[in-house]
Amino acid sequence: MAIVRTVLGDIDSSALGRTNAHEHLFIRNGLILILEPDFRLDSEANAVSEVADFRSHGGEAIIETSPLGVGRDPEGLVSVSQATGVHVIAATGFHKPRYYLDSHWRNRLAAEQIAQLFIEEIEVGMDAYGFEAPFRNTTPARAGVIKAASDYQHFTTAIRTGFEAAALAHAQTGAPILTHTEMGTMAHQQIELLRRHGVSPAHVVLSHVDRNPDWMLHRDLAQTGAFLEYDGPSRIKYLPESAVMDLISKMFELGLGSQILLGGDTARRSYWKANGGSTGIAYILERFIPRLRKEGFPAQAIDAMLVGNPARAFAFRDDRKSTN
Numbered sequence: 218m219a220i221v222r223t224v225l226g227d228i229d230s231s232a233l234g235r236t237n238a239h240e241h242l243f244i245r246n247g248l249i250l251i252l253e254p255d256f257r258l259d260s261e262a263n264a265v266s267e268v269a270d271f272r273s274h275g276g277e278a279i280i281e282t283s284p285l286g287v288g289r290d291p292e293g294l295v296s297v298s299q300a301t302g303v304h305v306i307a308a309t310g311f312h313k314p315r316y317y318l319d320s321h322w323r324n325r326l327a328a329e330q331i332a333q334l335f336i337e338e339i340e341v342g343m344d345a346y347g348f349e350a351p352f353r354n355t356t357p358a359r360a361g362v363i364k365a366a367s368d369y370q371h372f373t374t375a376i377r378t379g380f381e382a383a384a385l386a387h388a389q390t391g392a393p394i395l396t397h398t399e400m401g402t403m404a405h406q407q408i409e410l411l412r413r414h415g416v417s418p419a420h421v422v423l424s425h426v427d428r429n430p431d432w433m434l435h436r437d438l439a440q441t442g443a444f445l446e447y448d449g450p451s452r453i454k455y456l457p458e459s460a461v462m463d464l465i466s467k468m469f470e471l472g473l474g475s476q477i478l479l480g481g482d483t484a485r486r487s488y489w490k491a492n493g494g495s496t497g498i499a500y501i502l503e504r505f506i507p508r509l510r511k512e513g514f515p516a517q518a519i520d521a522m523l524v525g526n527p528a529r530a531f532a533f534r535d536d537r538k539s540t541n
């Protein structure tokens with residue numbers, strides 16, 4: 218049995234249900250908020266209201282992809298999950314280096330040392346303050362995914378170290394890896410770097426790749442076995458939803474629909490209905506899926522993107538076959 222690790226404990230991956238594969242519920246502090254004040258998500262009541270709305274539209278699971286250093290809130294995630302009945306998978310790992318001061322420990326420690334912290338978060342419990350307090354604040358909630366991020370068309374030493382640490386933590390724990398791509402770039406390089414450190418692409422989710430809706434690129438990425446997470450819907454400042462719909466059609470036509478995941482990435486307070494926004498965390502289920510249905514997308518394809526594919530993508534590596 219493959220498991221996924223939620224903040225409330227491990228469950229069979231088949232119990233995950235309709236999943237928003239890239240979301241943010243808490244971004245409470247950090248350099249990220251000085252750079253972009255609209256990213257501030259600091260209200261548990263509003264998070265509960267957004268997730269309850271997602272639930273009322275049939276949502277059952279959320280992958281919360283806020284890693285260390287960007288104001289993540291493990292205890293808040295437990296409360297939101299308990300209040301709404303929605304499974305929440307939390308992230309350890311790092312966002313892109315731009316969101317961290319040069320003095321942050323991520324820029325000082327070796328990949329092996331960083332990996333030990335990721336492993337602790339996956340196996341023991343997440344640190345309430347992201348290892349930034351002068352002592353440990355281990356919570357009972359464990360991380361279920363490792364985040365790694367790169368810049369636009371660019372890898373730096375800090376980025377490589379983050380990916381290496383993610384790979385080492387994956388080797389030890391079997392936890393899946395979810396990456397941030399900037400405008401969909403460097404995805405092949407991410408896969409290669411992780412592969413060189415022993416990670417099978419089958420345990421890698423590439424986020425935001427639809428920012429570059431190049432179906433030939435997506436075909437090649439999906440053929441490695443990696444998952445492609447699309448979160449363009451609602452964020453039409455980047456591309457029209459019809460472009461994402463065309464891309465999804467093409468991927469299913471190519472027989473690669475099994476690698477596609479849908480996310481909201483509703484990471485701005487101004488997007489949340491609770492703050493007067495018009496889209497919110499329920500958007501994918503409330504508005505985008507109905508558009509797909511209206512255009513004749515088969516129910517089976519929609520179910521694959523929402524249920525079957527995330528159950529495989531976020532499952533921990535099951536080594537029993539190789540060790541027995």
Ligand SMILES: [Zn+2]
Nearest residue numbers: 239282482484
């Ligand atoms: Zn995100």
